[in-house]
Amino acid sequence: MNRTASGFSPLSAAAFDAHDVNRLIETALRRCDDGELFVECRQTESLVFDDGRLKSASTDFSRGFGLRAVAGEAVGYAHSSELSLAALERAAAAVGAVASGYSGTRADPPPGTNARLYEPDNPLDAPDFAAKLRLLEEIDAYARARDPRVSQVTVTLAGSWQAVEIIRPDAPAVIDIRPLVRLNVSVVAADGSVREQGSRGAGGREGYARFIAPESWRAVADGAVDMALTNLQSVAAPAGEQTVVLGPGWPGILLHEAVGHGLEGDYNRKGASAFAGLMGKRVAAPGVTVVDDGTIEGRRGSLTVDDEGTPTGVTTLIEDGVLVGFMQDRQNARLMGHRPTGNGRRESYAHVPMPRMTNTYMLAGDRDPQEIIASVDTGLYAVSFGGGQVDITSGKFVFSCTEAYRIENGRIGAPVKGATLIGNGPQALTRVAMVGNDMALDQGIGTCGKHGQGVPVGVGQPTLRIDRLTVGGTAA
Numbered sequence: 001m002n003r004t005a006s007g008f009s010p011l012s013a014a015a016f017d018a019h020d021v022n023r024l025i026e027t028a029l030r031r032c033d034d035g036e037l038f039v040e041c042r043q044t045e046s047l048v049f050d051d052g053r054l055k056s057a058s059t060d061f062s063r064g065f066g067l068r069a070v071a072g073e074a075v076g077y078a079h080s081s082e083l084s085l086a087a088l089e090r091a092a093a094a095v096g097a098v099a100s101g102y103s104g105t106r107a108d109p110p111p112g113t114n115a116r117l118y119e120p121d122n123p124l125d126a127p128d129f130a131a132k133l134r135l136l137e138e139i140d141a142y143a144r145a146r147d148p149r150v151s152q153v154t155v156t157l158a159g160s161w162q163a164v165e166i167i168r169p170d171a172p173a174v175i176d177i178r179p180l181v182r183l184n185v186s187v188v189a190a191d192g193s194v195r196e197q198g199s200r201g202a203g204g205r206e207g208y209a210r211f212i213a214p215e216s217w218r219a220v221a222d223g224a225v226d227m228a229l230t231n232l233q234s235v236a237a238p239a240g241e242q243t244v245v246l247g248p249g250w251p252g253i254l255l256h257e258a259v260g261h262g263l264e265g266d267y268n269r270k271g272a273s274a275f276a277g278l279m280g281k282r283v284a285a286p287g288v289t290v291v292d293d294g295t296i297e298g299r300r301g302s303l304t305v306d307d308e309g310t311p312t313g314v315t316t317l318i319e320d321g322v323l324v325g326f327m328q329d330r331q332n333a334r335l336m337g338h339r340p341t342g343n344g345r346r347e348s349y350a351h352v353p354m355p356r357m358t359n360t361y362m363l364a365g366d367r368d369p370q371e372i373i374a375s376v377d378t379g380l381y382a383v384s385f386g387g388g389q390v391d392i393t394s395g396k397f398v399f400s401c402t403e404a405y406r407i408e409n410g411r412i413g414a415p416v417k418g419a420t421l422i423g424n425g426p427q428a429l430t431r432v433a434m435v436g437n438d439m440a441l442d443q444g445i446g447t448c449g450k451h452g453q454g455v456p457v458g459v460g461q462p463t464l465r466i467d468r469l470t471v472g473g474t475a476a
Helices: 018-028 085-099 129-146 214-232 252-263 265-269 330-336 369-374 425-430
Strands: 034-050 053-071 074-080 150-168 171-191 194-204 240-246 290-293 314-319 359-362 378-390 396-408 411-417 420-424 432-435 446-450 453-461 464-472
Touching (some): 018 085, 018 150, 034 330, 053 129, 074 085, 129 150, 129 171, 171 214, 194 214, 194 396, 214 411, 252 265, 252 290, 252 314, 252 359, 252 378, 252 396, 252 420, 252 425, 252 446, 252 453, 425 432
Parallel strands (some): 240 378, 359 453
Antiparallel strands (some): 034 053, 034 150, 053 074, 150 171, 171 194, 240 464, 290 314, 378 396, 396 420, 420 464
């Protein structure tokens, strides 16, 4: 993608006069340090097949703009779903007030890039609605036929196509096209009065084709059914401090929540992160390296440029256990004397950008996963997580396991239910004893929430052994 507008332009589609737009932006940001006009067009659809029938089908098209002015630590922001010159004039008058009595130094614009992760084609155009409905019916029938204990199946197919244009007074406009699709299967299995659930999903920034191929959707459905049936055989989770082995891939959500948020620039600039003031110091065990990478084509968290126009990149956060970087947007990077890392993200035109993760993962080590399991006499093997909570300031977290097993005498034993992992993110990093050679990214299902905004993200990690982690359970 070039630094000039090419392909589909949300601004041009709204029939704005470029000269008038540039004049208004320049006037609004005249005394400011930074700012931009963010214009967005988005089409979304969602089909939910539940209890043997189509429960809901929706499609939506939205567009709008957000105008931001940054003066020091202050931000003026105005947004509107009305793409008109009159609406932009009102927004310019509102945000310009943030710089009243202020005279800033205009920050340099983001660097250019010739990269283009995604083509302008709309992934929602194919297959047609009838074919999508037949697919959902087929997945439902397949999952039910797997085992007579399957009592309920919910299949969701969802997608979006987003085009954004970022316009600054000091640089050519930037356009990014962002497709996103997801298939999810949730299953309830019953054995007498015992009911358990299993869920699997897959998705990414591409069209539907790969995910609705028979081998792909069957793998998703099989994973959901197998989890539900496994959980039917589960026993009460043992409680107490013990060795925990985390599986590869999706368990990286614990790393994302318990550690990743604490490595975002705004929390560290304000001293609100457990990692504040620790740059250059050891914060994890040797062998632990964590990166954020927004450049992996097709991944859920990847973008050609972030929502401020900065090209995404690979940011090393922790290197061999030492804190070496933070994820930064433009405002916090400038105030901290750092460089932006392409992590300025927003949910939509109605939201201000802030430092957010893209695809955050731990690099592989050199230990065989089977060797890691064999090294544990008694412990817990956790391979899937549901909800969790984390306190950014203290680093304390609580995560519920949706699929976990006992480890007994170096072997994976019975599945357990009711297990929660309780700990402190920075402290847990120092207790990583073994890092596997099987790093994997998740299947494209993550959404991250922060300050009321949700954005798609990716997570990943290899198999990890963490010593002395508290497990909440119900076993006596």
